[in-house]
Amino acid sequence: MQKLQCISPIDNSVYVERPLATDYEIQNALNNAQRAQLGWKQVPVAERAALVRAAVNILQRKKAELAREICWQMGRPIAYAGGEIDGLAERALYMAVLAESLEGPLSDIQLPEKPDFRRFIRREPLGTAFVIAPWNYPYLTAINAVVPALLAGNSVILKHSAQTPLCAERLVEAFAEAGVSPGVFQYLHLDHRDAEQMVINGGVQHVAFTGSVAGGAAVETAAAGRFLSVGLELGGKDPAYVRADADLEYAVASVVDGAFFNSGQSCCGIERLYVHRDLYSEFVQRAVALIYKYRLGRPDETETTLGPLVRASAADFVRDQIDEALAQGAQAHIDGSEFALDRRGSAYMAPQLLTNVNHSMRVMSEESFGPVLGVMPVADDAEALALMNDSEYGLTAAIYSADEQAALAMGDQLQTGTVFLNRCDYLDPALAWTGVKNSGRGCTLSGVGFEHLTRPKSFHFKLRP
Missing domain, CATH: 3.40.309.10 (Aldehyde Dehydrogenase; Chain A, domain 2)
Incomplete structure (x- = not known):
């Protein structure tokens, strides 16, 4: 069985070791995500937001433990590591408030009245979002994509860096403890080949990738011809x-x-x-x-x-x-x-x-x-x-x-x-997080970020034949 190893930069010891997901586990996760999303999108936005808040509270209670794990997985000084959980809370809670606002980015778009007609645009979730997160800010970069996707009614599969696998596990555990239904939010430990195959053949409708330019190019190549929604945050100078x-x-x-x-x-x-x-x-x-x-x-x-x-x-x-x-x-x-x-x-x-x-x-x-x-x-x-x-x-x-x-x-x-x-x-989190040129494309955070996690569906009702 292939294994993932996190080598701690502190002393080059093996800090975490996990088996990589098998083909069966990958397909099972995809099937579960697709089934769960059908029910999740029916959950009122206010309930989704409440579950996000509950998960954030759980993560905040575990701040000291999570900080130690961040320190050992990727080397951030323990004096600062806990600040990442504070940042996670700020972003997630803001997005929850934004999502449930009456005229927010997930509300129906009402059009001017027209006699004998009702017309509006509804924002539909895309389906299953595949989030590929890096190690440098392992919780912040993941939460930028995970929380808005869940709030928008999508299911999420998270693949974290091999350097920070515990972050994926802790996030999914917190949301499960908060009461999010099984299959709505899952993680998979994957190698690059299997992650690529998830994009090429998997039943995902959105890919959010944070990483190198070369990695972003690989995602775009894998997504070619599938007409996926793809968000790429590729760093900068x-x-x-x-x-x-x-x-x-x-x-x-x-x-x-x-x-x-x-x-x-x-x-x-x-x-x-x-x-x-x-x-x-x-x-x-x-x-x-x-x-x-x-x-x-x-x-x-x-x-x-x-x-x-x-x-x-x-x-x-x-x-x-x-x-x-x-x-x-x-x-x-x-x-x-x-x-x-x-x-x-x-x-x-x-x-x-x-x-x-x-x-x-x-x-x-x-x-x-x-x-x-x-x-x-x-x-x-x-x-x-x-x-x-x-x-x-x-x-x-x-x-x-x-x-x-x-x-x-x-x-x-x-x-x-x-x-x-x-x-x-x-x-x-109130501002759009986006880049130009080789820093990527797409957007996370802010009301604009939700537009990349939903599709418009128009309703054109003639009330009197």
Whole structure:
């Protein structure tokens, strides 16, 4: 029997081992999902929302346990791991309120009255949603797709990363304990081949994938000809710009946190920075001082503020980007020897800030997904805008400025799914979470997100023949 193994980045031990689903188990899950969805879509939205709230309460009660599991599965410092459950609650509860609102995204669309006719558009669930979730924010990325799909009346099958299998199990357990009917929400531990076959041959009507560009392309290839609804969130190379009028102290703290939280393993983390030349030198000086305050160590120790990357190969990928940039003339500002445990071949990696970089370097054009930040000086908004748009990705972009109108003018020209002013690396569930270019397509969260989980069905009644 094939098995899934989660190798903990803390000490390279096998933390979780699970058998992969058999062909029979996969087909059984699909059959159960299809049958259960027929009843689930008849459940009033208010009841679905109540069950979501109950499941969230169960997960919140288990916050400490879930935080330890996050820490050991993917390496986030225990001091921060529980915050993911808080974020899960914020998003899920907001979507529940939105779903049950009288004029919300799941209500019928009423049209102007027409004598002798009744006309309206009903939003029908698609059927079964197949959610493929990553390890970097294992609960948040999953909940973005799972909760709206359930609220919309779909059944859900969750396939989580092999690095974070317990997250899938805990989510399904919580919803079952809350009272969600069997078959409505299930998980499967799958390898890539079986996940692909689920899309090609399975009875799913929607696929929500969060991961790499290559993974997204594989999903689209598998879905070709099936006319599926597909949502892809594929990461980015997200930029930030510090204008001359920015609050420097605040901008330094926000950008550094946005670049190095979760060891830089965030789809919408800051990976490249442009600073107005009037603030550039002082910004770099202050940022370097702040970065040196991070404590690299075992994430299960409460003093640790920077944990390991998910695996040694991921850390070495980032190290290679840095080494290549240095060979091309970049300047490193952080001495890695000041951080215990940092060494090539290890998942434990020191943070790094680079200057004298340009867009010919991989570290400024290729997604790093690690604790490195390249910084460039710019003369004005026009230069910053050109550089921010010079990317194959377009997930988020952040501007730091006291001038809201200037930021809005730039935002209208930025090729990105979200524009931030004076913040970064955050998902507000009231706003559409989407990307452009190689950051994907589709949408989650907000009322707009529900449109990708339902189909319109028109009712055109002539009342008097």
